[in-house]
Amino acid sequence: MYRNYKISDDSGFMGIANLNKYESFVDSNWDFEMLKKRIVDQINLNNILFWSTGREDIWNVQVTTSANLASNNFYRIEEGLIEVTDEKLYLVNYETLSMAAQFKHIKLPEDHLTELYIELENGFYLVELRQTTKPTEVANKEDVDFEIRLEIIEDESDYYPNNFGNIFWNVK
Numbered sequence: 001m002y003r004n005y006k007i008s009d010d011s012g013f014m015g016i017a018n019l020n021k022y023e024s025f026v027d028s029n030w031d032f033e034m035l036k037k038r039i040v041d042q043i044n045l046n047n048i049l050f051w052s053t054g055r056e057d058i059w060n061v062q063v064t065t066s067a068n069l070a071s072n073n074f075y076r077i078e079e080g081l082i083e084v085t086d087e088k089l090y091l092v093n094y095e096t097l098s099m100a101a102q103f104k105h106i107k108l109p110e111d112h113l114t115e116l117y118i119e120l121e122n123g124f125y126l127v128e129l130r131q132t133t134k135p136t137e138v139a140n141k142e143d144v145d146f147e148i149r150l151e152i153i154e155d156e157s158d159y160y161p162n163n164f165g166n167i168f169w170n171v172k
Contacts, residue, residue: 004144005061005091005116013094013167014059015039015050016118016127016148019108020086022047024100035101036167044162046083048092049127051168053145054135061091062144063118065151074130074147078168081159082127082150084120089150091116124153129168 007014026038042048053059082089090109100106109116128149153159 001063001065003063003118005063006058007061007091007093007113007116008058008095009053009093010056011094011098012053012056013050013170014053014146015048015092016082016089017042017048017050017092017108018046018083018085018088019090019092020088021045021083022108024097024106024108025104026101028102030098030101035098036170038101039097039167040164043080043164043167046081046124046162049078049080049082049129049168050092050097051078051129051131052170053131054169057138057145058141059145060141060143061146061148063148063150065120066149067151074132075134076131076169078129080127080129080162080164080168081124081153083124084122087122088117088119090118118150120150121152124156124159125150126153126159127151131169 026034039050096110100108130147
């Protein structure tokens with residue numbers, strides 16, 4: 001399965017999330033460090049994988065469950081685990097996570113992101129994430145900017161749990 005998506009990013013961050021389990025509300029007066037801590041905690045609970053894109057843009061994302069990604073060329077790569085519990089993962093951006101962090105009544109996904117889901121069978125997945133171009137180089141708008149490969153894990157004991165201290169590729 002290959003599927004292509006477009007997602008807007010007005011803050012330089014995006015990700016994939018199990019919105020059935022992701023705990024979004026932080027505080028009505030949250031700051032970036034509080035939200036970053038929440039996101040990293042949720043990464044380590046296998047509820048989200050979230051990364052810095054390097055700049056604001058509308059991104060082309062290709063998702064696959066096949067054995068190999070379409071391209072061997074990439075700028076940077078990361079791997080992590082995520083759990084699927086309601087047969088879907090959603091693409092998310094910083095804007096939607098920050099709104100839900102501040103207001104308890106915001107239910108994710110927000111209306112404008114409801115179509116950005118990936119249908120999968122429930123279970124744990126090893127996720128290989130590749131950014132195909134340098135953020136400082138604006139690519140052809142038809143090119144894929146991010147490739148995400150999801151591989152279901154048959155035996156969780158074969159993998160180390162997520163133990164990240166920061167949002168992927170975030171230098172701050």
